[in-house]
Amino acid sequence: NAGVMQNPRHLVRRRGQEARLRCSPMKGHSHVYWYRQLPEEGLKFMVYLQKENIIDESGMPKERFSAEFPKEGPSILRIQQVVRGDSAAYFCASSPLIENRGGGYTFGSGTRLTVV
Amino acid sequence: GDSVTQMEGPVTLSEEAFLTINCTYTATGYPSLFWYVQYPGEGLQLLLKATKADDKGSNKGFEATYRKETTSFHLEKGSVQVSDSAVYFCAANAGNNRKLIWGLGTSLAVNP
Numbered sequence: 001n002a003g004v005m006q007n008p009r010h011l012v013r014r015r016g017q018e019a020r021l022r023c024s025p026m027k028g029h030s031h032v033y034w035y036r037q038l039p040e041e042g043l044k045f046m047v048y049l050q051k052e053n054i055i056d057e058s059g060m061p062k063e064r065f066s067a068e069f070p071k072e073g074p075s076i077l078r079i080q081q082v083v084r085g086d087s088a089a090y091f092c093a094s095s096p097l098i099e100n101r102g103g104g105y106t107f108g109s110g111t112r113l114t115v116v
Numbered sequence: 117g118d119s120v121t122q123m124e125g126p127v128t129l130s131e132e133a134f135l136t137i138n139c140t141y142t143a144t145g146y147p148s149l150f151w152y153v154q155y156p157g158e159g160l161q162l163l164l165k166a167t168k169a170d171d172k173g174s175n176k177g178f179e180a181t182y183r184k185e186t187t188s189f190h191l192e193k194g195s196v197q198v199s200d201s202a203v204y205f206c207a208a209n210a211g212n213n214r215k216l217i218w219g220l221g222t223s224l225a226v227n228p
């Protein structure tokens with residue numbers, strides 16, 4: 001029973017390149033959330049998606065960042081023209097369809113992006 | 117807006133010492149409250165949770181009680197072990213949206 005799978009675990013990009021982070025939710029989960037953890041800071045919400053639908057992207061930077069969760073395949077967080085300030089750990093979580101304020105979030109191990 | 121405040125670290129304790137990490141929240145309505153733990157180089161794991169006032173979450177010897185009157189959810193453990201060394205995050209889920217609001221994390225180091 002695989003949990004939330006994120007890949008790659010570590011990603012190094014040069015300034016100006018594109019970064020693609022993948023997240024496969026837990027089996028049976030239809031909601032995906034992306035969080036960013038900057039060095040010495042807590043986690044910040046970025047975006048919340050259902051299949052083929054962005055529910056809440058209030059935490060996404062206005063430029064260069066985008067996210068999708070297609071009908072088939074993993075959720076993708078895409079960062080275009082990366083800058084050093086994008087270096088962070090990016091965590092994905094998933095939850096089931098049923099409204100569950102009691103939690104039910106399962107986190108992946110994260111992707112650590114380093115921009116050089 | 118909604119927020120979570122937890123005590124700053126790092127916290128350094130000797131093995132078998134008592135641990136308290138304070139967490140308070142500001143939220144509309146009645147949020148669900150969580151403690152997550154992040155071991156070095158790993159992702160986040162749910163440690164415990166409480167969904168309503170006076171609920172007590174517990175796991176692996178850790179406990180936290182949802183106190184509505186003080187808007188707090190302090191994490192406690194009676195006797196810490198070296199293996200408890202990690203970063204602990206308090207989080208809240210309020211309102212109809214499903215996103216979590218996080219504290220900044222408290223780093224705990226337990227020495228043998």
